[in-house]
Amino acid sequence: MEITHYPKIEVQTILEKGTAVQNEDFLVIQDNILGVFDGATSLNSRKFGRDRTGGTIASRTAGAVFKKNHFPLNQLACQANDAIMAQMISNGVDTSRTENLWSTSAAVVRIKAQSLEWVQAGDAVIILIYENGSHRVLVNREDHDHETLTLWKELVRTHLLQDHQTDPQQIIDMMRGKLAHQIRKVRSDMNITYGVLNGEKTAEAFLNQGEEPLDRVAHLLIFTDGLSIPQPEPEPHKDFTDLVKTYLNLGLEGLKQMIRSQEKKDPHCLAFPRFKCHDDIAAIAVRF
Secondary structure, X not given: OOEOOEOOOEEEEEEEOOOOOOOOEEEEEXXXXXXXXXXXXXXXXXXXXXXXXXXXXXXXXXXHHHOOOOOOHXXXXXXXXXXXXXXXXXXXXXXXXHXXXXXXXXXXXXXXXXXXXXXXXXXXXXXXXXOOOOEEEOOOOOOOOHHHHHHHHHHHHHHHOOOOOOOHHHHHHHHHHHHHHHHHHHHHOEOOOEOOEOOOHHHHHHOEEEEEEOOOEEEEEEEOHHHOOOOOOOOOOOOOHHHHHHHHHHHHHHHHHHHHHHHHOOOOOOOOOOOOOOOOEEEEEEEO
């Protein structure tokens, strides 16, 4: 795939549904703008027009705003946030309750002649890989799901590995029930301890943004957390070293296949703590 005005740039993309019924991730390539979005549904799991989840609508609403490509990215992010609120109101969502809000993570870049304009919210990732093989993650944020995944790991150790009499599926269902309060707690912290685009004005203060020189940049990776390599122990800050090495060796598709293969061997998320066997993936790889 080529980007308008930048014929020497090679672009690869992945947009793939995970275990869930809908793909709540979204991907945008419009002229020199490239972006990925990871929608999250409200905790009440309500469906809307054409049986779509709030997360599906949120990611696509944000993507549609960025496709206009007519303002600085931070302004487009604010407009996308406002557009999500407008969509919720038009769909009759009670936006006074945090657990009802739709949301989306976002990572968007605009490629210029000598630099890269970027904006990021939530847990979507932007990585620059340099000619010497080193890399830099543009936002080294703490994983807001770390506490939840650590709790899941402890539940596995406490219940599943010690109780050999009960049906394993019953134990897994019980453990997921124990996570419900923790998940609700994390969701209530949106735009308080971490940022996402969910229509709240406070989201604007959590936007990460900047402009980076493209000197000596060989590759650019933009992806949602579905492309993360499964880890046996949750860490507060993710280390993307292995991901970068795998991408350089196998390419974007090879990286994705390796991740899916590992996940398939752990369908109940017991060895590698995560929320579902396969998460949705939106990913863009640029080779300069």
